[in-house]
Amino acid sequence: MTQQKGHPLIRLTDVSKSFGPIDVLRGINLDVAAGEVCCVLGDNGAGKSTLINIIAGLHQHTSGRYTVDGHDVRFGSPREALDLGISAVYQHLALVPLLPVWRNFFLGSELTRGVWPFARLDKAQMKEITDQALQNMGIVVKDLEQPVGTLSGGQRQCVAIARAIHFGARVLILDEPTAALGVKQSGVVLKYISRAAQESGVGVVFITHNPHHAYMVGDSFAILSRGEIDLRARREELSVDDLIYRMAGGAELESLQHEMGR
Amino acid sequence: MSETVSNTGPAATSSPAAASDNTAQQPQPASREPHRSMGQRLAGLIKRPEIGSIGGAILVFVLFYALAEPFRNLASFSTVLYQSAALGIPAVAVALLMIGGEFDLSAGVAVTASSLAASMFAAQITGNVWVGVGFALVLSLSIGALNGILLIKTGLHSFLVTLSTFLMLQGLNLAITKLVTGNVATGDISDLAGFDSAQSVFASYFNIFGMSISIMVFYWLAFVAVATWILLRTRVGNWIFAVGGQGDSARAVGVPLNKVKIGLFMGVGFAAWFVGMHLLFDYVTVQSGEGVGNELLYIAQAVVGGCLLTGGYGSAIGAAIGGFIFGMTTQGIIYAGWDPQWFMFFVGVMLLLATVFNAWIRRQVTRG
Numbered sequence: 001m002t003q004q005k006g007h008p009l010i011r012l013t014d015v016s017k018s019f020g021p022i023d024v025l026r027g028i029n030l031d032v033a034a035g036e037v038c039c040v041l042g043d044n045g046a047g048k049s050t051l052i053n054i055i056a057g058l059h060q061h062t063s064g065r066y067t068v069d070g071h072d073v074r075f076g077s078p079r080e081a082l083d084l085g086i087s088a089v090y091q092h093l094a095l096v097p098l099l100p101v102w103r104n105f106f107l108g109s110e111l112t113r114g115v116w117p118f119a120r121l122d123k124a125q126m127k128e129i130t131d132q133a134l135q136n137m138g139i140v141v142k143d144l145e146q147p148v149g150t151l152s153g154g155q156r157q158c159v160a161i162a163r164a165i166h167f168g169a170r171v172l173i174l175d176e177p178t179a180a181l182g183v184k185q186s187g188v189v190l191k192y193i194s195r196a197a198q199e200s201g202v203g204v205v206f207i208t209h210n211p212h213h214a215y216m217v218g219d220s221f222a223i224l225s226r227g228e229i230d231l232r233a234r235r236e237e238l239s240v241d242d243l244i245y246r247m248a249g250g251a252e253l254e255s256l257q258h259e260m261g262r
Numbered sequence: 263m264s265e266t267v268s269n270t271g272p273a274a275t276s277s278p279a280a281a282s283d284n285t286a287q288q289p290q291p292a293s294r295e296p297h298r299s300m301g302q303r304l305a306g307l308i309k310r311p312e313i314g315s316i317g318g319a320i321l322v323f324v325l326f327y328a329l330a331e332p333f334r335n336l337a338s339f340s341t342v343l344y345q346s347a348a349l350g351i352p353a354v355a356v357a358l359l360m361i362g363g364e365f366d367l368s369a370g371v372a373v374t375a376s377s378l379a380a381s382m383f384a385a386q387i388t389g390n391v392w393v394g395v396g397f398a399l400v401l402s403l404s405i406g407a408l409n410g411i412l413l414i415k416t417g418l419h420s421f422l423v424t425l426s427t428f429l430m431l432q433g434l435n436l437a438i439t440k441l442v443t444g445n446v447a448t449g450d451i452s453d454l455a456g457f458d459s460a461q462s463v464f465a466s467y468f469n470i471f472g473m474s475i476s477i478m479v480f481y482w483l484a485f486v487a488v489a490t491w492i493l494l495r496t497r498v499g500n501w502i503f504a505v506g507g508q509g510d511s512a513r514a515v516g517v518p519l520n521k522v523k524i525g526l527f528m529g530v531g532f533a534a535w536f537v538g539m540h541l542l543f544d545y546v547t548v549q550s551g552e553g554v555g556n557e558l559l560y561i562a563q564a565v566v567g568g569c570l571l572t573g574g575y576g577s578a579i580g581a582a583i584g585g586f587i588f589g590m591t592t593q594g595i596i597y598a599g600w601d602p603q604w605f606m607f608f609v610g611v612m613l614l615l616a617t618v619f620n621a622w623i624r625r626q627v628t629r630g
Contacts, residue, residue, distance in 0.1 A: 078514070079516065082516075090514070095508070095511055096503070096504045096507040096508040096511050096512060096574065097507060097508065097574075098503070098507045098574045098575050099500075099503055099504060099507055099574070103500055103503070103504075106500075107500060107501075107504050107511075107512065107515050107517065108501075108504075108512070108515035108516035108517045109515070109516070110497040110500055112496075112497060119496065119497070120491075120495040120496055121495050121496060121497065121499075121500065123495075
């Protein structure tokens, strides 16, 4: 599963999206390579959600090109994206809280033994694989039988990400995975994201509005503003302060500050 | 994926107590403690969905054992079991449906619809009761499927969808019976071909330990066993919990949510058919107005047995114990010499207590 680092996985070229007369995205250029974390930053309503929905197959782009491994694609459903290894982990849609950890991990892809109608869950093997997959990524849960809802927010995100990787994700789209988390829990997730990219070689699209979080794990950055890419830079090209400045609105914010005279 | 893990220590060097700190950056033992302490086992037991109903069953048993002298008689116990089974078979299917996050208010009249359909189809059209039985099965499964399809197509809450089918079926039961037989009840079918064999399948009795036990009791246990196996040991069971717990998440990982829900409604249809056939071959004729109100008893049993109204949690065994509580109560009230009208009052009290207790249990579960 490990892929050549730097091998380009997905590329958007001049992609636009309109809902009726409203242009939500205009002329987006973005590429994600294996083993790299591409951070997409932006304010509320900047078009982040639409962008990841296009990548994940929930929406189709109106114009421009979307290529996976160099081939043009136009997904009709998230399933088609998933079949090419493009997997989205949504903040609230990842897991079923009352279901035990191992049942969540294999939900929809359960292993069974025996022949129908006597096919039964291969509980022992699923628990072992879950345990292994979580340990490989440095996540420790007390008891795989505990409901996922009892894990901390950070751990829940990690379990969802580990599951996506275990089931063959090559491109992971993480929608604000740290938005609802405290400092320590965010650290757990960020560490895990960076580890997933480096060790499993997955390409990560990390959506966030926190420039500090982005700079900790990002190899490249894209700031989205009113449906357009405002800044596209590699890590070497800017400092965390640049990122914060641009993210906060740059010159616009400065003039506002000036106006308010403080 | 790398196999080497830097921050997991060998199991022996770290005490199991260290595993209580479960953040990823801590060094942790590689394997969890295999033997759980007594306290942990007890805690695990308390988290079982059916624990509240077990407590309730013991309480009700002790109450009537003390108050009603005939209740202590072994023979009366077979009547208790029979009552539990007749209410409990649909309740098991309703419990699965509720774990899957939906209601079925039409289940009570669906039982009667099935009996009526079998009786009238056999009497008016074929003259063989088995053909009527087959027709009723197809009808009951179709009613279940219709409930499921309506739910999915309209996007309405199952409460509204099945309230509608409940009212429609209630009307149809009376109207069609009157149209076909000119009466509010169906005629005696005991002289039709196949009646004896059908009666032995659906409504026979066994003598065990001097008790006359209805075959329904065995079917009830079989229903509970199969439902429990499906829930805990099969893929479909995993999906039932998931679609009830968080449907969107389940769908996002490829669980066929619509099929699961339609299947669950058809399961209720199957159970309704089964009890309907029992009633038909036990009583020979069917009153077309029967069954109204039972749908709430099925739901109440499932809830007493630990099912959450919001879905995603519960057990078939719990529903069975809920049925047992209701069976004991119906008979206990009679044996105690009270007016049977007290039954509904007791059902209400138990439902309230069970709901409060189960809500507390759930908080314990999600707290870890």
